[in-house]
Amino acid sequence: MAASLVAAAPLDAAAPLAMNAAGWLLALAQTALFVAAAPLFAGWIKRVKCWLQNRQPPPLAQGYRDLRRLFAKRVRLADQASVVFRIAPYLVFGATILAAAVTPFLSVNLPTAAITDAIALTGFFAFARFFLALAGMDIGTAFGGMGSSREMTLSALAEPAMLMALFTVAMVASSTNLATVITSIETQMVMTRPSLWFAAFGFLLVAVAETGRIPVDNPATHLELTMIHEAMILEYGGRHLGMLEWAAQLKLLVYAVLAINIFNPWGIAHEDSASALGLAIAAMAGKLLVLGIVLAVTETLQAKLRLFRVPVFLMLAFTLALGGMLSFIILEAG
């Protein structure tokens, strides 16, 4: 039985865990690019939104300027702040970078992709969220507790939908290793697979909830009572705030890249040659631009949901993902 399972997968058995220095260097460079591009993508969405709303957009480099300003600032701590409050930004940022490091961004030929699979990737975000929520409760303000409570509630509901979407993909590709998933989706003729379409939509909805975008949370809100993510980080300043902001932008980019590479991977590099990587960069940049526009348009068209409507939103995502799984089993597996 095991042998037949192995035979079904497209790669040879030794490839994913192969260790070579060049591969790791490339992975490091790719991660660095990933982290560096995060404020740009967030800035791009903001820019498109400004255009749509007839406002003057800030320059694209504004994200970097904000971060530089925050990192240069002195840290001030609240009286009650404990060590959890101080270490949380490092852990949140670190876990998010780790998530970026294991996500195939430009190339599937990524030694770090074997460290975790799609399920463990959600584990990294859960780790970051755990510390963020604890930090929100550390000072003992009502807003912090409110943010933590809401964040954990919504993420608890988002988790099954996310897993269901990933399960559908994993069943189609019969693997949860992201590199394998991407390769197998790329090589099979799958544009008509209903399961993948449903899973993609379900995934996008959950991604919107997980990254705190409209209609679930509003990253630009100034009303304390509607905040979720912002409420948790209200007491932060200086480099701590810089790391948390950066982590949030990076998380958005990771989800965007995941959505692109799992459901529309064409153009991703399979070897580490300059031409393949160049093509991959161009393809990824183009797809990110389009995705940014789509996000900005939907955010402009939609209003933020009332907190207790969000479960229905997530239920919708779960239904889509479940529908994807069912249609795979009923229609596609034969």
Add this chain to the structure above:
Amino acid sequence: MNLQGAMAAIGLALLSSLLALLLHGRPGSQRLLAFLALGLSAAASLVAGIAALSTGQAEATTLPLGLPWLAWHLRLDALSGFFLAIIGLVSLPAAVYGWGYCRVYDDAPARLTPMLAFTGLFVAGMQLVLLADDAYAFMIAWELMSLASYFLVASHHERAEARHAAFLYLLMAHAGGLAILLSFGVLAGFGGGFDFASLRASPLNPLWAGVCFGLALAGFGTKAGLVPLHIWLPEAHPVAPSHVSGLLSGVIVKMALYGFIRVVFDLIGEVHWAWGVAVLAIGAGTALYGVLYALVQSDLKRLLAYSTVENMGIVFLGLGLALIYLGNGQVFLGALAFVAALFHALNHACFKSLLFFGAGAVLHQAHETELSRLGGLLNRMPWTGFLFLLGCLSIASLPPFNGFASEWLIFQAALQAGSLDSGVLRASIPVAAAVLALTAALSATTFVKAYGIAFLGQARSPHARHAREADFSLRLGQAILALLCLALGVLPTLVVEALGRVSFALLGHDLPSATAHGWLWLTPVAAQKASYSAPLVFAGILLAVAAWAAVWLILKRKRRDQPVPRVPAWDCGFGELSPRMQYSAASFSMPIQQIFRGVWRIRADSQPAQPEPGLGHAAYRRYALHVEDWLWQALYAPLAAGVLAAARRVALIQTGHLRHYLLYSFFTLVLLLWLLR
């Protein structure tokens, strides 16, 4: 040799009990020697268990005890070795911890002596359960374990809730024991004798195999706290002294798991996939029910007890998967799910006892486990706070800790559902996995709440404000377990390799593919299907901590000239903070209460209260939530009423007249004569 070691462990545990009795009245030496013997017993069982696990060889012997025609059969194989190791792993820190923890009882020898004596008996009983190789010895050991733990639950018998919990525990333990006895009875009825070898050989037809399975599930499920038989668990585990709570939640439920595996996977042998569906559904339901109830608890120890229900649900979910795969002939995947379930059981033993010990330390120092009166303990109890945090990270299944590794394996096992023939199974197993995902996320929420309310924020009561760090022995006990949690999480490959031996001995298949790529990579099925490298994840997290340390060191000089300014919290400019403004345990879980309403029976009390002086003249109300188990109302209360009504009806024959009783005897005699004609 290993078996002798295990028997020595039992002897030492009994010795601990004996020492406690002999040294009554001299609490200092009594405590030291009893816990020393217990610790030695734990070490012996750990060594014997690991040795049995690593050789994979079974050793057997008979003892001239018990019934004249049925000597006690003892046997130590890989499965019992694994569980023996769990007992050792948890009792060793428990002994260290208990030595310090029981100091508070030094001036109450009447309480200390029975507590120590029954702890020894309890551990001995559990060890004997694992060694028993015939139904008779098994039941004796099982009852020894149940009764000893009953007395431990009833330690604080002056409190009504402890008496109530202990009685409920005893009742449910006996109902469960009866089911187990009947299950053995079915096997023995078809087999030749009461020793496990003949039970294993007994030819069961599918119907009787199903009956035997159902009885085992009910009997062991009662002890394991499967919904709807869990009702005693959240009552009994919290009222025991904390070192015992850790043992109860960490180990005794694992004995139930052992019994279930022994009977179903070993003695019955031929499993049917439909059993797996039942176990899967019950496991998923238990996990979700447990975590939803854990989430709304406001007492730390009760919260932990409900979370035990949840984790046992997860373990049984894994076992259900194993049964489904085995019943469908997929032995390899069955072994994978089986190993995942055992791994989670091991992990749960470590982090749950760690958390119970942490809660005990809080109780010891702050005299409170009610979350609404705790807060800010991390600043006052940094070690306990840190270790408790590690426990929370483990139980919330976050990488790279151990809870994540085992749940990840269960997910991987569930994802292989595509290789089953039945489409219905292929569709329902991912749904069960989604329930598992929901459970894991809710458990993260639960432990953010527990940790955030108890250890972060500001103190909500004077007790919490004046808490001090716990004694060294309490911290050491927790530290051992916390290290264990981390080690099991970072090196899952080694654990899976060891557990593969259990599955090889029992199911005839181990997991060569899982560990094929060395200690760094865990690859349950194949490397390109899924791989997880916990050491590298751990290295990544360490890197983040190192970055923090580096920044701290670089800024050290600067900080000397210019210390980090400590300022009042900003809080959007709302003015001075008071502990009462914080989110409380009830408010934290309120959104989830709203979303899943109807799951709980919640009574909300809101009464006008006296305003505290100096806090303005706002209208004060005292708000309290009482969460009752829905199943108590829906199932147990009608059942209890029915039993009482039936008893009253039967009581009619109790007239009190001697002649009537003689008449009953007379009729019985006549009836028996007629029957035996």
Add this chain to the structure above:
Amino acid sequence: MFFAQLPIYEQAILALAAGVLLLSFFMLAHPRIYSVIKLFAWQGLVLAATTALVAFDSQTPHLYISAVLTLGLKAVFIPWLLLRMVDKFEMHHELDEIRRPGLTLLTAGALVVFCYHTTLPIAELLLAITRNVIAICMSVVLLGMLMLVSRNKALTQVVGFMTLENGLFFAAVAVTKGMPMVVELGIAFDVLIAAVIFGVFFLHIRQSIDSLDISRLSRLSEAERE
């Protein structure tokens, strides 16, 4: 890899079938009456597209007529009729709240699995492509019934009924390549008549109880009113 081996048209038919099912799910859970009717129109559209594809794939020209009929009736006329009623009764923002949307959706998911299970023996007798679609058709029928059961407003119940009919029609198209033309025309006509009769019926309910909430119709006689 069963799916990837099919010809592209059959893949598209399967994808559209999945779309029909998904729209049923959405209708089941959507609280807004207005949106439910729109979703119903979409389902009609997808159904018409599927019918046309089946006609093309199996070279059965008379299915084109069915496709056009479906498009005209179910995607345009009946939704228009219902939307006009919404306009007339000023129910644009009215909700038909489902008490537990999550539970309803999970029940629906379980129903789909159940249908898959029950249609397996029938499916053994059919062609490869339609074998899988039959489970979807049956699910759409059962989801329509579930919608009838779980809804309170008369308008959404009618949509539920029409969905049920969609499922039956889909089964006819996908499994037997359409029924004889006369039968199909008859059914289409019946559905049309039903829609009109429902419209009249709504007016009367509305006039007599001043609402379309059918939970208010549960009293059996005038005498119990008080």
